[in-house]
Amino acid sequence: MSDIEAKLADAIENPQNLGEMVDADAVGTVGSADCGDMLRMWIKFKEENGRKVIDRASFQSFGCQTAIAVASVATELLKGKTPDEAKNMSGEELAAPLGALPPVKIHCAQLVESALRNALGDAPATGKPSSTAPTLLEKMVPAQKLKVVFATGKPRESTG
Numbered sequence: 736m737s738d739i740e741a742k743l744a745d746a747i748e749n750p751q752n753l754g755e756m757v758d759a760d761a762v763g764t765v766g767s768a769d770c771g772d773m774l775r776m777w778i779k780f781k782e783e784n785g786r787k788v789i790d791r792a793s794f795q796s797f798g799c800q801t802a803i804a805v806a807s808v809a810t811e812l813l814k815g816k817t818p819d820e821a822k823n824m825s826g827e828e829l830a831a832p833l834g835a836l837p838p839v840k841i842h843c844a845q846l847v848e849s850a851l852r853n854a855l856g857d858a859p860a861t862g863k864p865s866s867t868a869p870t871l872l873e874k875m876v877p878a879q880k881l882k883v884v885f886a887t888g889k890p891r892e893s894t895g
């Protein structure tokens with residue numbers, strides 16, 4: 736097993752910050768138009784030395800183990816970052832503790848990046864909208880109104 740495979744396996748086996756955060760200040764949800772996987776991220780802020788910083792972050796991933804591994808390390812990295820600092824982190828930076836991801840898995844880290852940006856109110860503004868909603872998305876969108884943003888698409892509202 737290579738170093739990256741071992742780190743991925745460890746993060747998948749022992750994911751940090753997995754699960755819904757009931758007292759979150761922000762939530763972001765994205766679906767990948769490439770593979771249909773979804774990721775949701777919750778963020779809680781706090782004041783530190785007169786600055787607003789991320790106190791903690793948590794996530795749920797539907798369908799992708801690499802996204803779980805990246806979100807696990809990313810939610811640890813985010814602690815103490817200001818919203819602007821967090822928004823400026825690329826998927827590569829968020830996945831850095833795991834090492835360089837294989838090319839086929841780079842979009843998994845971008846899914847985490849997009850969920851983070853969506854939570855921080857910075858939805859992706861470019862890219863093609865997906866022509867059809869993934870079946871998984873229809874299953875995962877809860878009854879209440881929820882803004883869903885495709886990683887390569889435009890914001891859309893669920894009809895609930």
Ligand code: FES
Pocket residue numbers: 767769770771772799800801802842843846
């Ligand atoms: Fe699509 Fe990982 S395979 S997000």
